[in-house]
Amino acid sequence: MKAYSLTNLKELEAEAIYIIREVAAEFQNPVMLYSIGKDSSVMVRLAEKAFYPGKVPFPLMHIDSKWKFREMIEFRDNYAREKGWDLIVHYNKEGFEAGIGPFTHGSKVHTDVMKTQALLQGLDKYKFDAAFGGARRDEEKSRAKERIFSFRDRFHQWDPKNQRPELWDIYNAKVHKGESIRVFPLSNWTELDIWQYIRLEKIPIVPLYYAKERPVVNLDGNLILVDDDRMPEEMRQRAEMRKVRFRTLGCYPLTGAVESEADTIEKIVEEMMTITKSERTTRVIDFDQEASMEQKKREGYF
């Protein structure tokens, strides 16, 4: 008889499905935050698996900073339509009308207004009591200590010193009105696990992850894609065609590309195995200040 054992990926899958179902069963009004990135794509597939043959019983929400890559938005709209998702798109209207953007206001103000504030607005607007995020513990140091069910107070704040103990797979879902839980079903996945899963499950991802000739500008060592004409003209004039891809996706002026030949998943993984820099180095926002991710998490960002 065959041993009753699961592979790493199947064990991670089973764990994530259990977490997702637990939230659907215990909360009144959960939402799954969808960032269009590779991790979100995996998370959405896990949600589909969790409720098969039924439909996912909660909406997806995309916080649109209005500075996402155009290909991301296109991918989001096509995929959502094809799958028949209940997709909410929220953006910070005041921030958008005030013309907030990374080129004019810097990454710190932009991130705070168009990402963090927009997220909090969206959560408040629909009164969600639980929000799934695709964050992984291996991404960043302060995330290594994050709970799977992460408690947030009425102001969506995270207090690293005052987190609920989390044992076995028994998750405490009790919250008072106004408080909420951020849920991270991919906590125990690594970047390699994500790619391996995308490959095995044939999960569609935004083409920006694959290497292709693209117009980029070198800004302080970061290769920034010329995605639209909101990039100041003097920068755009320095654009050159290079074969690049993106390891992570966010706001285009804040996400650096890497030069790459990897145009298939296999090649991406191969590249990952030889690469000597962690994926977050392509995120401009992490360098703003010491311990900046921890600071952002305290303020309510994921």
Place this chain on the structure above:
Amino acid sequence: MNEKTNIKNDGFTAAENSAPVNPSEPLRSSDTAEGGMDILAFLNQDQQKDLLRFLTAGSVDDGKSTLIGRLLFDSKKLYEDQLSALERDSKREGHAGDDIDYALLTDGLKAEREQGITIDVAYRYFSTARRKFIIADTPGHEQYTRNMVTGASTANLAIILVDATAGVITQTRRHTFLVSLLGIKHVVLAVNKMDLVGYSQEVFDKICNDYRNFITQLDIPDVHFIPLSALKGDNVVEPSQKMPWYHGKSVLEFLEIIHINSDRNFNDLRYPVQYVLRPDHDFRGFSARVASGIIRRGDTIKVLPSGKTSKIRSVVSYDGDLEYAFPPQSVTVTLEDEIDISRGDMLVHPDNMPHVERHFEAMLVWMDEKPMDLSTNYFIKHTTNTTKVRIDEVRYKVDVNTLVKSKLDWLSLNDIGRVVLTTTKPIFFDPYRKNRQTGSFILIDPITHNTCAVGMIIDRLSIKDLPSRITDADREKIANGQPLVSEAVRTTRYNQRGSTIWITGLHGSGKNELAFILERNLFEKGAVVVSLDGSSVRSGLNRELDFSPADRAEHLRRVAHVCRLLNDQGIIAVCSFISPDASLRKQVAQIIGEARFHLIYMDATMEFCRKNKPELYEKADRGATEFLPGVDLPFDRPENACFAFNPEKNSENVEVILDYLAEKKIFPFA
């Protein structure tokens, strides 16, 4: 897997078709980086890896962070930018002099970087060609017992670090106790800093022996010992050349090969329903993560708590129907019959039931700053069930350092104790030792909603074995000599009120006949009844007393007090005594309590009595005996009797008394 069906189960089982791996040559990621290994082969091998979760425990000084840093570094999990940041930080805020301080890697949060200590559980990930590893990195400080318990709850294995220069210390024992408490089956005692003791086998052997002696009192089935130097890299990844006397594996080699799958319980099917899937009228599925055992298509299952049975029609997953599912798979099952099932119910095999109880004992770890409060009804979350629970009693607290048990009224933060619990509704559980999934629970504070305690169920205790809980009010009663069992409780239990049926009458009037028949009738109907009569009492208790009026008074006084004691304890006394003197009968009634005293008079003629006891009366007539009522002593005919009976109709008389007792709610009470 069942060969007869074509239902697929592939992708769920590990390592069947994977390329054989030579265990002596673990694949490092550098092999793929520089060796140009075919990426498809790598991916195919990688997807077959299994997962090992382990815990590292040790103090700041044991070199735990250095060991973890090494494992991450040597398995190339550290990227260049992390490494250069690490070098930079080491010089600025490190505690390792000019060397790289690997601790900075694992101490993530700002606050703890400033304090130079780890304050919470941090999870780290790395993998080799054979396995993926999740490290739960937990601190060694006493005040953070809760973090270690947290890390241990999901781990298959624990690495306990010991400083070779210090040996087995209090902290080592504490960590080992916690690991055993949380049911981790595999322990590696990593004797670190061997470089500082000249790589001495003697030092290593002594530490191992000390440790072996200590763990005999704990329940850890599998223990291994590895000498190493995390700082120098000896026996961390590569076997050390400096300790030729050691023939075992390095830490990483060991982690790669240890067999853990058999730790899961595949015997007892426990399927705690998590979510009911009802996408349309045709499909009714019950989703769950299999907690233990195997759930198979066609299995007969029983639903708890309803007790209804049905058969598994299908085991459904997004990737196709399965023939069976096992822990820790998350699946959905459908049943042959329509049964009402909701979240919190459990599917089991009918011949293998968990305990279904409201009362149980558990080892509890208190996790909250707010101490335990016995008057609070906490929420308990156990499998997918949430209900209310009362903590009846703390049986003892265990000192994590000495393992000494002491009596305590409640637990505070980081305390560990054995407690008695009562839930509002029955839960379905197994002892934690037998089943980690169905033997564990958390307690949630009803006001703050914090997870205030976690527990491991010890074993079932039926209600009759449970020690009764002693409250402060109880102690006060005991001190005052008041019983803890109240009259009301006795009344309910016995279904009667303690009372005395006092039958008076001359010698030979048929008192004993009536008393004994009444006693038997009451007994047969379930009453708790005692009968007392002159000869039985005089044969022992009142042996020294004679029939003189003075002794007769003392005799009846004692009998009255016996009745009172019996009645106080809820028991019915049926008494048969001549008690000829009206004033004595009144005194008896006062001792027992007028309300509990029911007087019955056997109204027999002297002829009747003489006919019954001819010898006795003859003796008195002759003067051979004195003080015989009706002969040389007056008998006061009672004016206040409930009944005056004709002794020739005793069977009817018994019926009259039974009716009377029922009417007065003496027996039965309800």
